[in-house]
Amino acid sequence: MKSTSASRSENRTVLATRIGAAAWIAATAQFFIGQLVVEAAWRTPYSWVSNNISDLGNVHCQTWDVSRPRYVCSPLHDVMNTSFVVHGVLLLVGTLLTGACWGQGWLSRTARLLFVINAGGWVLVGLVPADINEDLHVLGALLIMGLGNIGLICAGFVPRDSLFGQLRFLTLFFAAAAVAAAWMFFSQQDPGTGLGSLERIAAFALSMWTLVMGLAIFRGSGFGADRVTDGRLRWGGLGR
Secondary structure (H helix, E strand, C coil), rough: CCCHHHHHHHHHHHHHHHCCCCCCHHHHHHHHHHHHHHHHCCCCCCCCCCEEEEEEECCCEECCCCCCEEEECCCCCCHHHHHHHHHHHHHHHHHHHHHHHHCCCCHHHHHHHHHHHHHHHHHHHHHHCCCCCHHHHHHHHHHHHHHHHHHHHHHCCCCCCCHHHHHHHHHHHHHHHHHHHHHHHHCCCCCCCCHHHHHHHHHHHHHHHHHEEEEEEEECCCCHHHHECCCCEEECCCCC
């Protein structure tokens, strides 16, 4: 029979995990809603196929980008940049609070560290729009699509007995798509999907993964305090 202190500790672990899952879900939900609201305010057509995500946060109305010149004017750029920052903060909160889901080992620790860096990248691109300081903005993009996607690869190899390890195939699918899209985007190799589409796959894969894992945590709420072992959560509903 478990002691009262052990039960309380396990309950706190489960509660923290669910709060982290909620933060991940909220991060992606508000981010996509924000994009739709901001692009709806454009007077010129905005395309997910040809426009960059950053165009939504650009402060000035002007022809932008030497490699792909296009007119950018985003009346609600402040909304988009705020959404970038909120997205990063909520991704960070979720990563910190879902620690019991990752399992043990250096790959788990590395994945979480790179997820934290990815979150910082979103905050950076929100604080420094591309047309204000392009170098810093590009650095943020590299943290998101470079190190963040390496973190997603690492997440694909966390221990199988962990919550996230049970969905390894899905994680590796997201990771493969993200890495391929990032390579094509940065090398300007458009297979016909449009560079805007490639950027979105590269940048959104990790965020979509957190959304899926957040939902999976709630779906797997069959795990309870009795599913906590050595501070790690095991699947209830999904792992059977």
